[in-house]
Amino acid sequence: MIRLAHFSDIHLSASGLDWTLRDWFSKRLTSWLNHRFRRRHKFGLADEIVERMMSDVQERCIDHLIFSGDATTLGFDAEVRRAAEALQVGRMPGLAVPGNHDYCTLRAARSGAFERHFAPWQEGRRIGDHRYPFAQQVGPAWLIGVNAATGNRWPWDAAGSVGAEQLQRLKQLLAELGPGLRILVVHYPICLSSGRPESFRHGLRDLNALLGVAHAGGVNLWLHGHRHSPYYFQQPTGASFPVICAGTATQRDLWSYGEYAIDDGQLQAVRRVYDPAGRCFRDAQTFALQLTAHKL
Numbered sequence: 001m002i003r004l005a006h007f008s009d010i011h012l013s014a015s016g017l018d019w020t021l022r023d024w025f026s027k028r029l030t031s032w033l034n035h036r037f038r039r040r041h042k043f044g045l046a047d048e049i050v051e052r053m054m055s056d057v058q059e060r061c062i063d064h065l066i067f068s069g070d071a072t073t074l075g076f077d078a079e080v081r082r083a084a085e086a087l088q089v090g091r092m093p094g095l096a097v098p099g100n101h102d103y104c105t106l107r108a109a110r111s112g113a114f115e116r117h118f119a120p121w122q123e124g125r126r127i128g129d130h131r132y133p134f135a136q137q138v139g140p141a142w143l144i145g146v147n148a149a150t151g152n153r154w155p156w157d158a159a160g161s162v163g164a165e166q167l168q169r170l171k172q173l174l175a176e177l178g179p180g181l182r183i184l185v186v187h188y189p190i191c192l193s194s195g196r197p198e199s200f201r202h203g204l205r206d207l208n209a210l211l212g213v214a215h216a217g218g219v220n221l222w223l224h225g226h227r228h229s230p231y232y233f234q235q236p237t238g239a240s241f242p243v244i245c246a247g248t249a250t251q252r253d254l255w256s257y258g259e260y261a262i263d264d265g266q267l268q269a270v271r272r273v274y275d276p277a278g279r280c281f282r283d284a285q286t287f288a289l290q291l292t293a294h295k296l
Contacts, residue, residue: 002139005062007257008187008225008246009070010050011043011101012086014078026105028074030155035073043073046250049274050086053249053257056272056281058092060259064138065092067121068225068246069099069149069187075108080117090120095136098149099187099225100158109151125177127169135173141181141262144219146170148188148204160188161205167213174217181262181291183221184214190222190243193231202226208238215240220291221267228254230271234289242289244269256284265291 013035019028057065071083080102089096096118103109115122115131122145124134132147148160162170174182188204190211191197197207204210214222222243230247233239249257255274260267271285 001261001263002063002141003061004064004066004138004260004262005057005060005257006066006068006223006244006246006260007053007249008068009099009228009248010046010083010087010250011039011070011073011248012046012050012079012083012250013073014076014082017074017076017078022107023105026107027152027155027157028105031074031101031104042252043250045252045255045276047086048279049250049255052274052280054086054088057257057259062259063093064136064143065094065121066143066185066223067094067096067118068185068223069097070101070225071096071099071114071118072102072104075102075104075113077111077113077117080113084117089118093136093138094121095124095143095145095185096121097132097145097147097185097187100149100152100160103149103151106151106153109149125173127172130166130169132166133170133173135177137178137180141183142177144170144173144182144184146184146186146210148186148210156201158202159200159205160203162186162210163206164209167206167209170210171213171217174213174219181220181265182218183223184219185223186210187224188226189224189245190239191233191236192227193229193245195233195237211238221289230254230256230258232269232287232289242267242291244289257281262291267291
Protein backbone atom coordinates (compact mmCIF):
# COMPACT_ATOMS: atom_id res chain seq x y z
CA MET A 1 0.00 0.00 0.00
CA ILE A 2 1.08 3.56 -0.67
CA ARG A 3 -0.45 6.68 0.89
CA LEU A 4 -0.51 9.96 -1.04
CA ALA A 5 -1.61 13.47 -0.06
CA HIS A 6 -2.88 15.58 -2.96
CA PHE A 7 -3.40 19.34 -2.65
CA SER A 8 -3.57 22.29 -5.01
CA ASP A 9 -4.29 25.99 -5.56
CA ILE A 10 -2.98 27.44 -2.30
CA HIS A 11 -2.46 30.92 -3.85
CA LEU A 12 0.03 32.36 -1.36
CA SER A 13 1.51 35.81 -1.77
CA ALA A 14 4.39 37.68 -0.17
CA SER A 15 5.46 41.15 0.86
CA GLY A 16 8.01 43.17 -1.07
CA LEU A 17 7.07 41.95 -4.54
CA ASP A 18 9.52 43.04 -7.22
CA TRP A 19 7.17 45.02 -9.47
CA THR A 20 8.68 46.54 -12.59
CA LEU A 21 7.22 49.00 -15.07
CA ARG A 22 6.36 46.26 -17.55
CA ASP A 23 4.31 44.45 -14.86
CA TRP A 24 1.89 47.37 -14.75
CA PHE A 25 1.18 46.83 -18.44
CA SER A 26 0.74 43.06 -18.26
CA LYS A 27 -1.69 40.44 -16.96
CA ARG A 28 -0.17 40.94 -13.51
CA LEU A 29 -2.02 44.22 -13.05
CA THR A 30 -5.47 42.76 -13.74
CA SER A 31 -4.61 39.68 -11.66
CA TRP A 32 -3.60 41.93 -8.77
CA LEU A 33 -6.83 43.95 -9.07
CA ASN A 34 -8.84 40.75 -9.11
CA HIS A 35 -7.05 39.55 -5.98
CA ARG A 36 -7.22 42.89 -4.19
CA PHE A 37 -10.92 43.56 -4.69
CA ARG A 38 -12.45 40.09 -5.22
CA ARG A 39 -10.35 37.18 -4.02
CA ARG A 40 -8.24 38.43 -1.13
CA HIS A 41 -10.84 37.84 1.58
CA LYS A 42 -11.40 34.30 0.30
CA PHE A 43 -7.77 33.42 0.94
CA GLY A 44 -7.32 35.41 4.15
CA LEU A 45 -6.34 32.32 6.18
CA ALA A 46 -4.18 30.73 3.51
CA ASP A 47 -0.91 30.96 5.46
CA GLU A 48 -2.41 29.45 8.59
CA ILE A 49 -4.13 26.68 6.65
CA VAL A 50 -0.98 25.63 4.80
CA GLU A 51 0.86 25.44 8.13
CA ARG A 52 -1.92 23.31 9.63
CA MET A 53 -2.12 21.13 6.54
CA MET A 54 1.59 20.34 6.60
CA SER A 55 1.36 19.42 10.27
CA ASP A 56 -1.62 17.22 9.47
CA VAL A 57 0.06 15.26 6.67
CA GLN A 58 3.15 14.70 8.80
CA GLU A 59 0.97 13.03 11.44
CA ARG A 60 -0.82 10.75 8.99
CA CYS A 61 2.02 8.55 7.68
CA ILE A 62 1.93 9.89 4.14
CA ASP A 63 4.47 8.37 1.73
CA HIS A 64 4.45 11.10 -0.91
CA LEU A 65 2.97 14.57 -1.46
CA ILE A 66 1.44 15.71 -4.75
CA PHE A 67 0.97 19.39 -5.54
CA SER A 68 -0.90 20.16 -8.77
CA GLY A 69 -0.12 23.84 -9.16
CA ASP A 70 -1.04 27.45 -8.34
CA ALA A 71 1.31 27.97 -5.43
CA THR A 72 1.14 31.74 -5.94
CA THR A 73 -1.15 34.64 -6.67
CA LEU A 74 0.91 36.56 -9.25
CA GLY A 75 3.87 34.32 -10.04
CA PHE A 76 6.56 36.54 -8.48
CA ASP A 77 9.80 34.90 -7.38
CA ALA A 78 9.19 36.00 -3.79
CA GLU A 79 5.77 34.31 -3.81
CA VAL A 80 7.15 31.07 -5.23
CA ARG A 81 9.95 31.04 -2.67
CA ARG A 82 7.52 31.66 0.19
CA ALA A 83 5.15 28.96 -1.03
CA ALA A 84 7.96 26.41 -1.29
CA GLU A 85 9.05 27.25 2.24
CA ALA A 86 5.50 26.99 3.58
CA LEU A 87 5.03 23.60 1.90
CA GLN A 88 8.36 22.46 3.36
CA VAL A 89 9.63 21.44 -0.06
CA GLY A 90 12.55 19.07 0.36
CA ARG A 91 11.66 17.95 3.87
CA MET A 92 9.13 15.38 2.67
CA PRO A 93 9.18 13.55 -0.67
CA GLY A 94 6.85 15.17 -3.17
CA LEU A 95 5.96 16.04 -6.74
CA ALA A 96 4.96 19.50 -7.98
CA VAL A 97 3.87 21.02 -11.28
CA PRO A 98 3.12 24.71 -11.91
CA GLY A 99 -0.31 26.25 -12.46
CA ASN A 100 -1.42 29.20 -14.54
CA HIS A 101 -0.96 31.65 -11.62
CA ASP A 102 2.65 30.48 -11.19
CA TYR A 103 3.18 31.31 -14.87
CA CYS A 104 1.09 34.48 -14.62
CA THR A 105 3.00 36.21 -17.44
CA LEU A 106 5.43 35.20 -20.16
CA ARG A 107 8.20 36.71 -18.08
CA ALA A 108 7.21 34.64 -15.03
CA ALA A 109 7.11 31.47 -17.13
CA ARG A 110 10.56 32.12 -18.57
CA SER A 111 12.11 33.06 -15.23
CA GLY A 112 12.24 29.47 -14.00
CA ALA A 113 11.27 30.59 -10.48
CA PHE A 114 8.87 27.71 -9.91
CA GLU A 115 11.42 25.17 -11.09
CA ARG A 116 14.18 26.63 -8.89
CA HIS A 117 12.22 26.72 -5.67
CA PHE A 118 10.34 23.45 -6.21
CA ALA A 119 13.39 21.58 -7.56
CA PRO A 120 13.39 18.90 -4.80
CA TRP A 121 9.82 18.00 -5.83
CA GLN A 122 10.78 17.80 -9.50
CA GLU A 123 13.51 15.21 -9.21
CA GLY A 124 12.94 12.05 -11.21
CA ARG A 125 13.31 10.27 -14.49
CA ARG A 126 13.08 12.44 -17.59
CA ILE A 127 14.00 12.61 -21.25
CA GLY A 128 17.43 14.19 -21.68
CA ASP A 129 17.86 17.54 -19.97
CA HIS A 130 14.24 18.62 -20.42
CA ARG A 131 12.49 19.53 -17.18
CA TYR A 132 9.06 18.24 -18.24
CA PRO A 133 7.68 15.66 -18.15
CA PHE A 134 9.31 13.72 -15.31
CA ALA A 135 8.44 10.56 -13.42
CA GLN A 136 8.93 9.50 -9.82
CA GLN A 137 8.53 5.93 -8.61
CA VAL A 138 6.65 5.54 -5.35
CA GLY A 139 6.36 1.91 -4.36
CA PRO A 140 4.48 0.07 -7.13
CA ALA A 141 3.34 3.29 -8.83
CA TRP A 142 4.77 5.94 -11.14
CA LEU A 143 3.86 9.60 -10.62
CA ILE A 144 4.27 11.58 -13.85
CA GLY A 145 4.48 15.38 -13.73
CA VAL A 146 3.34 17.27 -16.83
CA ASN A 147 3.54 21.05 -17.24
CA ALA A 148 0.50 22.57 -18.97
CA ALA A 149 0.95 26.13 -17.65
CA THR A 150 1.81 28.85 -20.15
CA GLY A 151 2.55 32.52 -19.73
CA ASN A 152 -0.51 34.18 -21.27
CA ARG A 153 -0.66 37.75 -22.49
CA TRP A 154 -4.34 38.65 -22.19
CA PRO A 155 -6.07 39.24 -18.82
CA TRP A 156 -8.97 36.90 -19.60
CA ASP A 157 -6.77 34.01 -20.76
CA ALA A 158 -6.23 31.32 -18.09
CA ALA A 159 -5.86 28.45 -20.57
CA GLY A 160 -2.88 26.15 -20.81
CA SER A 161 -1.08 23.90 -23.26
CA VAL A 162 1.31 20.98 -22.98
CA GLY A 163 2.79 21.53 -26.43
CA ALA A 164 3.81 19.11 -29.17
CA GLU A 165 7.41 18.68 -27.98
CA GLN A 166 6.48 17.85 -24.40
CA LEU A 167 3.77 15.48 -25.63
CA GLN A 168 6.35 13.61 -27.68
CA ARG A 169 8.67 13.38 -24.66
CA LEU A 170 5.76 12.17 -22.53
CA LYS A 171 5.03 9.44 -25.05
CA GLN A 172 8.66 8.35 -24.93
CA LEU A 173 8.83 8.51 -21.13
CA LEU A 174 5.69 6.40 -20.68
CA ALA A 175 7.12 3.82 -23.08
CA GLU A 176 10.31 3.57 -21.00
CA LEU A 177 8.74 3.22 -17.55
CA GLY A 178 8.53 -0.16 -15.88
CA PRO A 179 5.32 -1.95 -14.84
CA GLY A 180 2.96 -0.44 -12.30
CA LEU A 181 0.21 2.10 -11.89
CA ARG A 182 0.74 5.35 -13.80
CA ILE A 183 -0.60 8.49 -12.17
CA LEU A 184 -0.49 11.63 -14.29
CA VAL A 185 -0.32 14.97 -12.46
CA VAL A 186 -1.21 18.14 -14.37
CA HIS A 187 -2.80 21.42 -13.34
CA TYR A 188 -5.74 21.32 -15.76
CA PRO A 189 -8.86 19.13 -15.69
CA ILE A 190 -10.38 16.86 -18.29
CA CYS A 191 -13.80 18.31 -17.57
CA LEU A 192 -15.80 20.31 -15.04
CA SER A 193 -17.62 18.74 -12.09
CA SER A 194 -20.74 18.74 -14.27
CA GLY A 195 -18.97 16.63 -16.86
CA ARG A 196 -18.99 19.47 -19.39
CA PRO A 197 -15.73 20.62 -20.98
CA GLU A 198 -13.82 23.63 -19.70
CA SER A 199 -14.16 26.88 -21.62
CA PHE A 200 -11.53 27.65 -24.25
CA ARG A 201 -10.18 30.54 -22.18
CA HIS A 202 -9.83 28.49 -18.99
CA GLY A 203 -9.04 24.96 -20.11
CA LEU A 204 -6.33 22.88 -21.71
CA ARG A 205 -5.97 23.78 -25.38
CA ASP A 206 -4.46 20.45 -26.43
CA LEU A 207 -6.51 18.27 -24.08
CA ASN A 208 -7.39 15.71 -26.74
CA ALA A 209 -3.75 15.27 -27.69
CA LEU A 210 -2.74 14.75 -24.05
CA LEU A 211 -5.59 12.29 -23.55
CA GLY A 212 -4.42 10.34 -26.58
CA VAL A 213 -0.88 10.03 -25.22
CA ALA A 214 -2.21 9.15 -21.75
CA HIS A 215 -4.46 6.38 -23.11
CA ALA A 216 -1.72 4.91 -25.30
CA GLY A 217 0.80 5.11 -22.44
CA GLY A 218 -1.35 3.22 -19.94
CA VAL A 219 -2.18 6.07 -17.55
CA ASN A 220 -4.44 4.82 -14.73
CA LEU A 221 -5.33 8.05 -12.92
CA TRP A 222 -5.36 11.81 -13.71
CA LEU A 223 -4.84 14.21 -10.77
CA HIS A 224 -5.36 17.95 -11.16
CA GLY A 225 -6.34 21.26 -9.59
CA HIS A 226 -7.35 24.54 -11.30
CA ARG A 227 -11.00 24.22 -10.26
CA HIS A 228 -11.45 25.16 -6.61
CA SER A 229 -14.26 22.76 -5.68
CA PRO A 230 -13.08 19.14 -5.35
CA TYR A 231 -14.71 16.38 -7.40
CA TYR A 232 -13.93 13.03 -8.98
CA PHE A 233 -15.04 10.68 -11.74
CA GLN A 234 -14.55 6.96 -12.10
CA GLN A 235 -14.55 7.47 -15.85
CA PRO A 236 -15.32 10.92 -17.28
CA THR A 237 -16.42 11.38 -20.86
CA GLY A 238 -13.44 11.04 -23.16
CA ALA A 239 -11.22 9.16 -20.69
CA SER A 240 -10.79 5.49 -19.82
CA PHE A 241 -9.38 6.15 -16.34
CA PRO A 242 -10.48 7.93 -13.13
CA VAL A 243 -9.92 11.64 -12.49
CA ILE A 244 -9.64 13.51 -9.19
CA CYS A 245 -9.72 17.29 -8.74
CA ALA A 246 -8.05 18.33 -5.49
CA GLY A 247 -9.90 21.64 -5.36
CA THR A 248 -8.24 24.38 -3.33
CA ALA A 249 -6.49 23.78 -0.04
CA THR A 250 -6.91 27.34 1.22
CA GLN A 251 -10.02 29.12 -0.12
CA ARG A 252 -12.63 29.92 2.51
CA ASP A 253 -15.30 27.20 2.88
CA LEU A 254 -13.65 25.06 0.18
CA TRP A 255 -10.35 24.42 1.98
CA SER A 256 -9.41 20.75 1.77
CA TYR A 257 -6.93 18.18 0.49
CA GLY A 258 -7.17 14.55 -0.56
CA GLU A 259 -5.57 11.56 1.10
CA TYR A 260 -5.33 8.45 -1.09
CA ALA A 261 -4.45 4.92 -0.03
CA ILE A 262 -3.68 2.73 -3.05
CA ASP A 263 -3.45 -1.02 -2.76
CA ASP A 264 -3.79 -3.69 -5.45
CA GLY A 265 -5.38 -1.35 -7.98
CA GLN A 266 -7.91 0.09 -5.52
CA LEU A 267 -7.84 3.72 -4.40
CA GLN A 268 -9.51 4.62 -1.10
CA ALA A 269 -9.80 8.38 -0.72
CA VAL A 270 -10.49 10.60 2.26
CA ARG A 271 -11.27 14.28 1.81
CA ARG A 272 -9.69 16.19 4.72
CA VAL A 273 -11.44 19.55 5.29
CA TYR A 274 -10.21 22.44 7.40
CA ASP A 275 -12.21 23.27 10.52
CA PRO A 276 -11.57 26.96 11.37
CA ALA A 277 -13.16 26.61 14.81
CA GLY A 278 -10.84 23.79 15.81
CA ARG A 279 -8.00 25.05 13.60
CA CYS A 280 -7.41 21.55 12.31
CA PHE A 281 -8.33 19.20 9.46
CA ARG A 282 -11.07 16.58 9.77
CA ASP A 283 -12.43 13.76 7.62
CA ALA A 284 -15.37 14.97 5.53
CA GLN A 285 -15.85 12.55 2.62
CA THR A 286 -14.71 9.11 1.54
CA PHE A 287 -14.88 7.44 -1.86
CA ALA A 288 -13.26 4.57 -3.74
CA LEU A 289 -11.98 4.28 -7.30
CA GLN A 290 -10.87 1.22 -9.21
CA LEU A 291 -7.49 1.52 -10.93
CA THR A 292 -6.34 -1.04 -13.45
CA ALA A 293 -2.66 -1.92 -13.20
CA HIS A 294 -0.67 -1.35 -16.40
CA LYS A 295 1.78 -4.12 -17.16
CA LEU A 296 4.26 -4.12 -20.01
